Amino acid sequence: MTEQTVTIPARKGKATRLPAGHVIKVINTPGTQVVDTWAFVDGDMTEFMSMEHSRAAMNRLTPKIGDTLVTNRRRPILTVVDDTSGEVHDTFIAACDRWRYEGLGVTGYHDNCQDNLHAGLAELGLAATETPSPLNLFMNIPWDLAGRIDWKPPVSEPGSYILLRAERDCIVAFSSCPQDIIPINGVGCTPQAAHFVVLDGAAF
Template identity: 80%
Template sequence: MSDGATTIPARKGKAARLSAGQAIKVINTPGSQVVDTWAFVEDDMTEFMSMEHSRAYMNRLTPKTGDTLVTNHRRPILMLVEDTSGEVHDTFIAACDRWRYEGLGVEGFHDSCQDNLHNALQGIGLESAETPSPLNLFMNIPWDTEGKIDWKPPVSEPGGYVVLKALVDCVMVFSSCPQDIIPINGINCTPQDAHFVVTDGAAF
């Protein structure tokens, strides 16, 4: 991956600061990788992008191009301005954590999106007292009329991407989800690298 892209290593996390008006292109490089995504208001880490507040604001369950995501204070923080990935994302599933993997039968340490969030923040000198529910980019969690959900591979093709525009100064964190027990990262259950590129908001 070239053109100044930053790697979100398979199974790990990465943080980036965005000024209001900047945009970030999150690339599903292999096409099969889920990227857990968070955004925090830079000068107040207790204010962050909230899925439950965003669903009420958008009047839909998952964001589409042109939708605005809001914080737990109901303030706009990001806008989804472009999506070539098939517009299938998830706003309901919590970040994976040690207890999730224990429940799936894993013994001992397993990388998790929760750990990736906090480690990435620590890497830039920040911390969060909690783990907000993430925007799970590229994650395919279909539901039926009875409300039952399923766990499916992403529909994105290799190189599919979303572009998110920062509406306030914020800190974004991404985790290339390390889930390798169920097939949300493709039928081979193999986490891989994803990438992002930050710009001044002009076209990529």
Template identity: 60%
Template structure:
């Protein structure tokens, strides 16, 4: 069965509704693009996928296929069902915002994942009172033995994908990260588009 493929434009965000049991396939089309990913309960935008709650639930910082991704109320909201990449995804780093780019030396407005999230939700007529920390798909943040972090390049390759299955009715939002100063989106520092498909039950 073929599924309609939708674009996550470079440097922009999008959001979609998932019914319980439906799944979304998020595709790293060009291989080195980080996709910040959020999930909110369709019944209450105050309940959302929470990295702070996922880390102690899993006992590690990298979610893998088979893991339940829990909300800030410690309930599974998505199942991490499939991953064709080397499995390096980040749960530590907050979504970039205009303040972050100011600290990196930008003197004018810079596209960012925080604004992309809220713009994507507005397209569905929704608002979120805060910006939860995202699941940063394919973002490679090495952590050394002393706990120091660094900015690595993605280990993914073109066409790698993950499948996330909704445990509850939810809204999934995604941002093709606009980072073009650090090598978060590869050594070339050029953000690219990604894609997603609704897989169904």
């Protein structure tokens, strides 16, 4: 497979097929961009990467190198094989949607990760009947012992990346999160493009 860098445009979404054994490199090009990430089993869009099932499988709240994320049928789908971003990601926060921005005071349409997921899938001629909770790559949502969370800028550096290996044929979808009201995309609250590359998994 030819290695081609694909842009996930700022505020928009992209999707790609990822054959079993291949690796996808998700690059935080500016260092401050959150990338919502989903994976669906190729051939059955009702089976997808599940954050609640993955937390139980990993015995931790966020994935580290060597951890495998699983589907809503508890089958392995993506494994973290490398991560230069600081290993700070989020598995709790739902994809932003029109109602999230309405709650933040936005009037009129605002780009959102839910719509970006479905638009990215549509480019491949695919559709999902729901929006699963995403793996929010590079998203920094710290918590304290009282159970409170906060919304912080990513800790990743420009050009840092995570490598995810497909444990089965899947469709991987991304959204360069368009959040521009709270500082999850950096203190400037400016969504930017990220990138991905599909790699032959033989080297991993």
